[in-house]
Amino acid sequence: MGQWLIDAITPCAAELGVELVPVALADLNLPFLDEEEHPSSGIYRQEHTRRWSSIVDTADGFIVVTPEYNYGMPATLKNALDYLGREWAWKPIGFVSYGNTSAGTRSVQHAKQVVTTLRLVPLGATVAIRIGDALDDGRLRPDAARDAASLGLLNELVRVSHALRPMRERAGAGTVAGPVPGSYARRLTPDDAPEVTVLQRCCWVEEAVVNDTLAIPALHESLEQVREWLADQHTTGVWLDGRLLGMVRTRRAGTDWHVGRLAVVPDLRGHGLGRWLLRTAEAAADPGIRRIVLFTGSNSQRNINLYHSEGYELVPSTSTDGTALLTKDAEPTPKHRHSRLGENARS
Template sequence: MSSNLSRTPRHVLVIVASTRPGRLGPAIADWFVQAALPAATASGVTLDIADLADIGLPLLDEPEHPSSGTYVHEHTRSWSRQVAAADAFVVVTPEYNYGMPAALKNAFDVLYHEWAWKPVGFVSYGNTSAGTRSVQMTKQVVTTLRMLPIGATVALRIAESINDGQVLQSAGLDESARRMLLELSRVASAMRPLRTEPDGEVAGVAGPVDGLRLTMAQPDDLAELLVLQRCCWVQEALANDTLDLSPLRETLDELRESMSTWQVWCVRRQGRLVAAVRARAHERAWLIGRLMVAPDQAGNGIGSWLLSYVEQQAPQEETAYYELFTGHRSIHNIKRYERAGYVLTHDEDVPHGSVRLTKQRQPAAFVM
């Protein structure tokens, strides 16, 4: 393994699973962070606590499936950002009737891609079994989300380890917390390449030139995506005689936020990001935006190929037409979209300086 991986900063999210009044979870999470902090500092790991009682996620209230990555509620978007930013997790959980708390199961279920290829450790607590049966149940769930439970765990028997709501001073327990953190850190570093090679690669889509790889965008793509976006929209700024274009103003945080409402696809050629596009459903329309191709790759059909591909990703039953916008002076773009079957659609709600183009979706052919 490259030594660079071990020096890459890692972020561990400590999740407090219990939401009951009078719970021990926050005190145990605080103990774990303090006990593990020296090891975390030495190994370049940051620790944050996510208390599910404070986060307050409703029970599965998103209309779209979590695998779509499309969230309409800010509480889900905020949780998505927290989980996506983490490289690993520590779950602090009690045991309820031989199982995990319902709030923890819900916290897992409202997201999907954000959990993948990340390790998770457990600090459990309880009476007879010290919460270990809750951990066993939770492991079944996290492995389905493509997470990896590590071997090191901490299990606290309340009668032996807790007094007056606080974890008793114990060099042995503190050492267990440090060992878990170090193992979690090592596994997170080892799994990082899995997160930079997206599992959302599209199989069987032949590009117009050799060496193209089409994938769903991942958090690690965002910085490069922002650079590509600004390069591509310089031409739009010149054509429309304005720098007041949202793709040029957008920050990295805003781009990250947009991934909670848009599906984003990236195209790489020999590892380099050369094109991208995003889309989302809105009522009967399939909105297509930020279609971009690196200037030195333009003219070889990548843009048309990518436009055709993203049109095919529209929900079949719900989509009546495709919709996109471009600058009113972007003659090259307008002609390209017209060649692809789009027509200019006059609408008073179109943003100033833009034009709206739409294309009716052709129903899928019925094959006997």
């Protein structure tokens, strides 16, 4: 059954950019749960637990292929689920079941009510195989409807996995608590380009109005251009329930630390997000940086006020392109610097 599933969904997985990692519970050699601490502690003394933890931790979703034993899931599956805790949380789980009269569906019903305790999210799509109807000489007979059902399962798994990503990230590595309750911050990646493009167009429309110009790169950049700079430049984003609330971009130029693309969604202005992002950007300055540098529109009084209140001075400029340059001296002893977000984040 497992091999049929892999063959059936591999081409679709490749199109979706999904890596499939087949795992046979029998190969894991997990004894009946033999850890002393509760799995929610994440304290694992046994090598087999650490190995299993690492496999589950790196996955973004699961498809379980399971038979039915006495109207329930096999003890091996229950045991494998019981071994771990947070590694399962906020990941979708789909089932391919097999059995006699019920085609394994009672096993799935049993598993579903167990997995929700672990914050696994069971899918609605299922594939259920009645052994008597599906096998010829012990081999699965080809069945286009079953193949199609497996693709439906994979598609739903991927969609739900994307939708649950904010829930997984919130507690995950590479994130810190954000300034708004429930929010978190992390380094942005090229995959965040759609949200970044929307945020910057929305924010820089106001800049265009107050400065009476459309010559602002943030207003015109394509999704592809945004993807490119997100790959190269360190950008921090604040998220809440899957929504990008704000961002800031930093880069080094000699002994200057350039802070740019500071943006906050219009409905959450005045909640300290901009100030928090600015301070985060400053705190990430490399050693040896002498000056923090940023630009804004000459008429962007709201921005200029924020920067003044954070210690920046306007540099008298001969520039005629409508931008104002503001600078402040970098902290001489970067003792309390935060580590840069995303440096140890999962990709």
